[in-house]
Amino acid sequence: MNQRGACIADCLCGRLAVLLSRKCVIDMTNKKKRAKIAVKEQRAAYLFLIPALLGLTFITYVPLLAVFGISLTDLNVGHFIKGGTMPPVKYVGFENFKEIFRNPSIDFLNSIKVTVVFALVAVVLSIIYSMLIAMLLNRKMPGRGFFRAIFYIPYILPATAVMISWWFLLKYDGGLINYILVSLGLGKSYFLSAAKSAIPSLAMIAVWTSGNLIVIFLAGLQNVPRVYHEAAEIDGANAWQRFWNITIPSMTPIIFYNLLMSLVVNLQVVVPALAVTKGGPGKSTMFMTYLMYQTGFRGRELGQAGAIAFVFFIVAAILAFILFATSKSWIYDEGGEDKK
Amino acid sequence: MKTKKLLALLLCAMMVSALFACAQPAAPATEATEAPATEATKAPAAEATEAAPTEKITLTFSLWGDPAEQETTQKALDVYNNSQDKVYVKALQIGRDEYNEKLQTMATAGEMPDCGMVAEDTAIAWARDGLLSDVDIYAGQENLPLDYLAFKYNDKTVGYSSANEVLALWYNKAMFDAAGIPYPPTSLDKAWTWDQFVEVAKQLTIDANGKHPGETGFNKDNIVQYGAYVNQYTWQLEVWALSNGGSFFSPDGKNIVFDDAAIEGIQKVFDLHLVDNVAPLNDGTQDNGFASSLGAGNVAMCTEGQWATGFRGAGFDGIDYGVAVLPYMKEKVTIATGGPLGVFATTKHPAEAAEFLRWYGSEENSMGTILAGWWMPTKQNYYTDETLLKSWVDDCPLRAALPAEAYKTAIVDVALDTNVTHQTGWYYTPNTFEVLTKTLQPALVEAINGSKTVKEVVDSVRDAMQAALN
Numbered sequence: 001m002n003q004r005g006a007c008i009a010d011c012l013c014g015r016l017a018v019l020l021s022r023k024c025v026i027d028m029t030n031k032k033k034r035a036k037i038a039v040k041e042q043r044a045a046y047l048f049l050i051p052a053l054l055g056l057t058f059i060t061y062v063p064l065l066a067v068f069g070i071s072l073t074d075l076n077v078g079h080f081i082k083g084g085t086m087p088p089v090k091y092v093g094f095e096n097f098k099e100i101f102r103n104p105s106i107d108f109l110n111s112i113k114v115t116v117v118f119a120l121v122a123v124v125l126s127i128i129y130s131m132l133i134a135m136l137l138n139r140k141m142p143g144r145g146f147f148r149a150i151f152y153i154p155y156i157l158p159a160t161a162v163m164i165s166w167w168f169l170l171k172y173d174g175g176l177i178n179y180i181l182v183s184l185g186l187g188k189s190y191f192l193s194a195a196k197s198a199i200p201s202l203a204m205i206a207v208w209t210s211g212n213l214i215v216i217f218l219a220g221l222q223n224v225p226r227v228y229h230e231a232a233e234i235d236g237a238n239a240w241q242r243f244w245n246i247t248i249p250s251m252t253p254i255i256f257y258n259l260l261m262s263l264v265v266n267l268q269v270v271v272p273a274l275a276v277t278k279g280g281p282g283k284s285t286m287f288m289t290y291l292m293y294q295t296g297f298r299g300r301e302l303g304q305a306g307a308i309a310f311v312f313f314i315v316a317a318i319l320a321f322i323l324f325a326t327s328k329s330w331i332y333d334e335g336g337e338d339k340k
Numbered sequence: 341m342k343t344k345k346l347l348a349l350l351l352c353a354m355m356v357s358a359l360f361a362c363a364q365p366a367a368p369a370t371e372a373t374e375a376p377a378t379e380a381t382k383a384p385a386a387e388a389t390e391a392a393p394t395e396k397i398t399l400t401f402s403l404w405g406d407p408a409e410q411e412t413t414q415k416a417l418d419v420y421n422n423s424q425d426k427v428y429v430k431a432l433q434i435g436r437d438e439y440n441e442k443l444q445t446m447a448t449a450g451e452m453p454d455c456g457m458v459a460e461d462t463a464i465a466w467a468r469d470g471l472l473s474d475v476d477i478y479a480g481q482e483n484l485p486l487d488y489l490a491f492k493y494n495d496k497t498v499g500y501s502s503a504n505e506v507l508a509l510w511y512n513k514a515m516f517d518a519a520g521i522p523y524p525p526t527s528l529d530k531a532w533t534w535d536q537f538v539e540v541a542k543q544l545t546i547d548a549n550g551k552h553p554g555e556t557g558f559n560k561d562n563i564v565q566y567g568a569y570v571n572q573y574t575w576q577l578e579v580w581a582l583s584n585g586g587s588f589f590s591p592d593g594k595n596i597v598f599d600d601a602a603i604e605g606i607q608k609v610f611d612l613h614l615v616d617n618v619a620p621l622n623d624g625t626q627d628n629g630f631a632s633s634l635g636a637g638n639v640a641m642c643t644e645g646q647w648a649t650g651f652r653g654a655g656f657d658g659i660d661y662g663v664a665v666l667p668y669m670k671e672k673v674t675i676a677t678g679g680p681l682g683v684f685a686t687t688k689h690p691a692e693a694a695e696f697l698r699w700y701g702s703e704e705n706s707m708g709t710i711l712a713g714w715w716m717p718t719k720q721n722y723y724t725d726e727t728l729l730k731s732w733v734d735d736c737p738l739r740a741a742l743p744a745e746a747y748k749t750a751i752v753d754v755a756l757d758t759n760v761t762h763q764t765g766w767y768y769t770p771n772t773f774e775v776l777t778k779t780l781q782p783a784l785v786e787a788i789n790g791s792k793t794v795k796e797v798v799d800s801v802r803d804a805m806q807a808a809l810n
Contacts (some may be wrong), residue, residue: 012523044799077444077469078470078471079447080447081450081686082686084469084470084471085469085470086470103807104801104804104807105778105804105807125360172623173563173566174620174638188561191620192623194791214546277782278777278781278782280623280781280782280783280784281623281788281791282782282783282785283782285782290539297441297445298444298778299438300465300469302448315562
């Protein structure tokens with residue numbers, strides 16, 4: 001290193017030292033400022049969280065505990081009448097839980113079965129249908145906006161109106177669908193008027209109303225990086241291979257979200273029974289929510305209805321837990337690590 | 341940051357105020373739609389229920405019924421309100437399907453209406469569970485409703501129907517004329533047997549090629565006109581159990597019977613669709629009466645309560661229909677029903693509410709609803725006194741169109757004959773809703789579509805019905 005060079009190096013070192021010392025001072029000041037800001041932001045965050053916490057506490061957790069408490073009593077609507085004829089409310093332990101399983105007029109096991117079967121069938125079919133429709137609507141084609149609206153509309157229609165309209169369409173005598181079947185030389189179907197076909201018919205209607213899933217899938221599809229497809233095309237992958245190895249893995253977080261939302265919505269199914277089937281034919285559509293409604297709001301047995309509600313919560317929680325537990329094995333991580 | 345804090349505080353305030361908004365209000369409030377007051381009632385509407393001596397007491401009267409029926413009721417309330425200086429009655433309309441649920445939910449908040457109509461299928465249970473006040477609406481009255489209109493629990497009368505209704509056969513005159521078939525019999529002595537009824541129904545059933553059931557080439561999947569439509573609400577099916585010599589319940593209302601005769605009677609009704617091909621599939625889950633059959637214009641005969649008289653004045657004017665007696669299997673029977681009026685247990689004004697119901701339940705004051713065809717009187721003298729009978733039958737244009745003479749023999753004479761007119765089960769069983777509507781009705785759909793026999797269905801839910809009854 002010549003003299004000039006050494007001089008330059010000294011200057012640079014001196015400059016660097018000055019800069020570093022200045023930076024130290026600035027850092028110290030920044031740290032204090034940052035700490036102050038952090039505290040303030042934390043306060044703000046807690047303030048913002050309060051409404052949600054209040055809502056969760058008073059609208060979800062407290063009622064949940066209250067329902068559990070009610071399920072341990074023989075509470076009846078008659079108990080709310082001051083000076084009424086009902087004896088005082090009694091603590092009955094887990095009697096209501098035993099009663100809902102052993103009383104043949106309640107037949108709760110059947111309700112769990114039909115609800116879970118309906119939810120699984122409706123969820124699986126809804127996801128497949130929504131994915132297919134979303135992929136079609138993601139292609140460039142004339143009237144794409146119109147078709148997107150058409151497929152979304154069933155979701156925003158009033159649920160009771162939808163059910164009653166479908167009931168008219170599916171009627172055995174005088175229903176449009178059966179009229180078409182007969183016109184085509186095919187036999188009539190009982191659809192909602194037979195135990196075997198009631199759940200598939202209702203699942204079909206649930207699939208038809210899953211416009212919200214289509215919209216979410218559509219948003220997901222538009223975010224699948226185009227470069228992956230282009231790279232795969234260069235590598236000679238065909239359309240199916242690209243769909244299976246690129247689209248589906250990229251969509252797994254969206255699929256998970258839709259699965260979860262669809263599962264929750266379909267487990268809570270009540271409108272078909274309330275508006276049309278009244279739990280029949282047989283007990284084929286006696287969904288848990290409808291049984292709870294019948295027991296509590298028509299039968300006045302609020303204790304038993306509370307027990308049904310609590311078991312329903314547990315069933316829903318188990319299914320959601322299974323979904324979460326298995327999700328780690330199939331959800332593609334955007335960070336690049338497949339957790340498989 | 342200040343803005344954020346402010347926003348957060350505002351959100352908190354909103355949440356807290358929302359919580360308070362959910363809390364029980366100090367004064368009773370109702371959420372259901374109030375009946376639109378007619379001109380006469382708009383002015384004197386007093387709102388306070390805790391009335392000062394100079395203020396009017398407001399009573400809430402809950403009711404169901406279609407809009408035409410509710411309008412008639414409102415007119416009666418207008419008359420009452422105009423005659424009162426201390427009481428004002430406002431109507432609370434609730435749909436029939438959610439009537440019980442709504443009132444029971446209101447009961448849990450201690451906010452039931454003061455008085456109102458009571459659903460037949462829960463009347464006794466409500467009295468038993470204390471939802472009805474034990475004030476006697478008919479105290480001191482000599483002219484009580486017909487005996488069979490009394491709801492009894494443990495031998496004590498807990499209420500009377502506010503109207504009388506009996507089941508009858510209704511037919512489309514034009515369809516009979518077109519087929520050249522005489523109208524169905526209007527008197528009990530000439531009542532059709534079940535087989536005669538089925539035979540006529542076959543003649544009136546036509547497929548797209550003009551063929552009738554039993555003819556070669558008849559296509560049961562392409563029927564354009566059906567001969568019959570028997571209402572399959574489970575409570576109405578009881579009439580066919582009785583007609584075939586069976587019963588649903590033991591006389592004390594404490595046991596399920598559903599004997600072989602009852603089962604056979606119901607099976608014959610379902611066979612109208614399954615075997616005879618004269619009736620559309622009718623699974624009992626939706627509108628299940630006049631509107632779906634005669635009103636739809638593709639059925640020649642249907643069974644329905646007396647209230648079907650009122651449909652001519654409520655949108656079915658284009659269909660000229662008549663009334664006849666029900667066909668019979670072994671016994672000539674029909675069943676009577678009618679929702680009672682009740683003072684609800686949470687009222688602060690039981691005496692005023694009872695007085696209003698006493699006024700409202702009298703024929704003189706409910707004549708509007710009677711002349712609209714929805715109700716029949718409940719007192720015997722309105723059936724036996726010629727002048728009174730004329731006032732609601734001959735002088736009623738809707739009944740005159742049936743015509744009135746046919747109405748008198750097919751409805752009035754039948755309603756007076758207590759060997760023929762039986763009580764519906766809910767007059768003496770407390771849990772009819774749980775047994776019939778909740779347990780039996782959905783199960784029976786399997787028999788209606790032919791997947792199972794009625795016997796198989798009844799046997800499968802017999803224990804459940806017995807458990808629900810007690």
